[in-house]
Every structure is written in structure tokens, then in C-alpha cells.
Amino acid sequence: MLVAKELERLGLVAGSSGNVSARVQERGRPLLVITPTSRSYSSLRVRDVVVIDYEGEPMRGTLPPSSETMLHVAVYQARRDVGAVIHTHSIYASACAVAGLEVPPLLDEMVVYLGGGIKVAEYGFPGTTELGAKACAALGDRKAVLLRNHGMVGVGATLEEAMGVCRLVERAAHIFVMASLLGSPTPLPADVVEKERALYGMRLRAEGGPS
Numbered sequence: 001m002l003v004a005k006e007l008e009r010l011g012l013v014a015g016s017s018g019n020v021s022a023r024v025q026e027r028g029r030p031l032l033v034i035t036p037t038s039r040s041y042s043s044l045r046v047r048d049v050v051v052i053d054y055e056g057e058p059m060r061g062t063l064p065p066s067s068e069t070m071l072h073v074a075v076y077q078a079r080r081d082v083g084a085v086i087h088t089h090s091i092y093a094s095a096c097a098v099a100g101l102e103v104p105p106l107l108d109e110m111v112v113y114l115g116g117g118i119k120v121a122e123y124g125f126p127g128t129t130e131l132g133a134k135a136c137a138a139l140g141d142r143k144a145v146l147l148r149n150h151g152m153v154g155v156g157a158t159l160e161e162a163m164g165v166c167r168l169v170e171r172a173a174h175i176f177v178m179a180s181l182l183g184s185p186t187p188l189p190a191d192v193v194e195k196e197r198a199l200y201g202m203r204l205r206a207e208g209g210p211s
């Protein structure tokens, strides 16, 4: 909830665009807590958040869950290290997604905290399992992916991490756009990327992620 409000304060979502979820369990059953569909963040209250199972069936709460539920479920099923998923329509990330341009590994923190450059998933119709599958295919073992002609998805072991990922993606996409206006952005040297990827891999394995 606080994360959803913070996303709006930071300008990463507007109106009711975007959605936030966290993985939970009840008596060993995998569930997720997710923001309701079409609710503006400014009027969102704690009791509006819903708990659903992986088929989207409601367990708690009265409002319908986010229309992107299957996108969130796809990530939890593909990545056991992920405890929280945030989908935003932030401006610079969306600009790169619309242009179909991967954000190359330009900054050290991109490799250390996101796993490298930010790839663009093939287009998938909003709200479909197909969008989830395409997002996961491009996400791989990284922390963020751009959704073609749509927006971005950031993931983390915790909501705080997923929020940090969304902020870093928007900053990196902004820098990429600005550097492209100034000339051609130069990615980090390949040997630096390799060393930083090794650090990222160590962290990911400690979180139980893909090796």
C-alpha cells in the first residue's frame, strides 16, 4: 500500500496505471496480495488490497484484482527468488519500450542491482497469460524488463527492493535517452560487465534465484 502511494509520489505511475503485488502463503498454499484494478493510487486504502490464488480466485477482499494478475503470477511461477512484483508505466522506461530499444548496461549499478541491461519483451496483449510468458522470457534471471508498447516490470525479493528496481530502471532509461540525444551512449566495457554480473549472480543465488 505504502509502496503503491510512493510509486505515485515519484511519478512512476499515474491515475490507476500500474500494479503492485507481493507473494504470500497460507497453510503452504501459494497466494499473492495485489492492488485492485482501476483504482487511483491517491484514494487507495489498505482494505482495498486483495488476496488471490494463482488462478486469480479471490481469497480476501471485495474488489476485483488487477487486470495484470496473470503477469504477476507468471513471474512468481518462473522465479522462486521473487517476493514482490511492480508494474509501472513510467515515462522513460515506456519510451524505450515503445521504441523497442533495450537499455544497455550503461551504469555499474545496473549490472550489480538489475543483472545487466534491460531487455524488451515481445509484445503481449495486456492482461493475458501470453504477456506474462513473454515478459518472463525476456526477464530471464534479471530484476527488470520492458514490456513492448506498454511499460516495465520490476521485481525483488521484497517490495522495497522491487521499488528500488523500478526507480533505477527509470533513472537508467532517462540517462539512456539523454545520452542518445548527446551522441551515442557507451555501454560499460565487457570485462567490467562480466565482473559485476558475477557479483549479481552471488546475490541472486543467496536469494534462491536461478543459477
Ligand code: 13P
Binding pocket: 016, 017, 018, 019, 035, 036, 037, 038, 039, 065, 066, 067, 068, 087, 089, 126
Ligand atoms: P489495473 O488497474 O487493472 O491494475 O491495470 C493497470 C495497468 O497498468 C494495466 O497494464
